[in-house]
Amino acid sequence: MTQRLRYIIFAAWVMVLASTPLWAENYTVRLAIIVAMYTALSQSWNFIGGFTGYPSFSTAAFFGLGCYAGALTQNAGLPVILAWVFATLFVGLFAALLGGIILRLRGHYFAIGSFGIVEVVRLVISSWGDLTGGGDGLNVALVTGSPNVVAQTFLAVMIAIMLIVFAVTVVVDRSRLGFGLRCIQQNEDAADMVGVNTTRYKVYAYTMSAMFCGTVGAAYASWTGYIDPSDSFSIIMTVKVPVMCLLGGVGTVFGPVVGAAAFLLLEEFFWTRFLEYNRAILGAVIVILIFFLPGGLLGIRYRELFARARARLSQPGAAT
């Protein structure tokens, strides 16, 4: 598939998501918001997990911090948009400071360390009752308007965030930074030896992977109007997001978009049809997909696949 065709399909997909209020009921609009939200998270993860090759499980920590940073500043009287911007910068700064320490770990150790951050931040937030409301959660001022208007507003917001992260991904992919991150991903010692400032580049990637999660978190808090620690720092989210990226194609521009869409549509499909076993079935599907498609859905050579299928069909006797 040519790069141009991919951009066209992506644009069409954005149009489909954006137009859901025109042709579908609120349930589907809600699904579209979730798709845009997870696409943004998955694209964010791609900076550190995909380009740089550091398996980060801190997504939920950044998302949750963004929820609280946005909600608290909003409740303190900051206009909604400024609260989101504040959450973005706050989470970005948090990750930049943290990155200098945690990015010294490699491989499994980094994965475990990044996972621990989710728990630490969750515990701090839920213990700091005076500020955060602790386990009781926190109410956020609701956006006024009918349910339809609210849904349309947040659909627009999530799609906008998704497009911003997409644009940043495209720029990074073509830049010196992206090239350096790929070098680190393939051989960090060699990257160091050719003159890549590996520590700085890794901190950049980690910060980029965090800050947009902060934006998404803050927007999510405004959307739902209520947040609590177990919802904001969900372990499921911290695992889901990397899986989406792997499913689509790790370290590519379009992988997270394809992966998030495929994952959420599959989840929806199994959820409605197999109410009891949907998680188990989805888990099995994911394992099979990742096992047989290490390059993700984008890694499949569709043309070869079609050619082989056609060859088999045209000479049925030869296929054994």
Next chain:
Amino acid sequence: MSAPILVLENVNKHFGGIHAVTDVSMGLHEGEIVALIGPNGAGKTTLVNVITGVHSASGGCIRFLGVDVTNQRPFQAARRGLARTFQIVQPFPRMTVLENVAAGALFGGAHANLRDAMAAAREQLEFTGLTGFADRAASALTLAGRKRLELAKSLAMKPKILMLDEVNAGLNSSEIDGALTLIRRIAERGITILIIEHLMKVVLSLAHRVLVLHHGQLIAEGDPSKIVSDPKVIEAYLGEKFARRLKEASSHG
């Protein structure tokens, strides 16, 4: 001779109780080819690692072009013009050969953008004879090809000093001849070369000067013909029989 561009003063490196490098002092002059020889475990690679910042020095001082570079980070060494190849080749396996070399040009060679870096990389591929493999994955090259790739990548960094860690190990004799020609042509560009080498044939035909390391200490230094008859070197590294053969060979040649 002019002042050396790289100076080591009493450089030490120990790992816990093991003294890998002890009180090494030496200098490299612009444009010369110096061979670093010694038995396995003598500390040759460790010394290169200390110079390029992979290991920090436990003591002593390293100066490059008058600047104190002791305990620099590897990427700083690369940008300053201290390039090295690895004994075990270190490519970016899933990038193309061209991209591998471009990485050296972009980050180590301080090219402003990717396009310039790619152009510079093509020149180095031409120079090392890898042009035909430019678009192949680095992992698809043969060992000799990957050693050449290491050279091309290092050269793209526009080094002033190039440290070659056993670039000929594992190559057959025609491949070695090819590598020798290449190293000579690199030296002709005015790049100072420090070569770690076990093959005395290579050492004798290339080096202007030889340094001998044994148990982390510099035990001898001088021009190649003197080194092969130095009793200390014979005892520590070459062995009686081999030294006699080398001396006969050099007197006949």
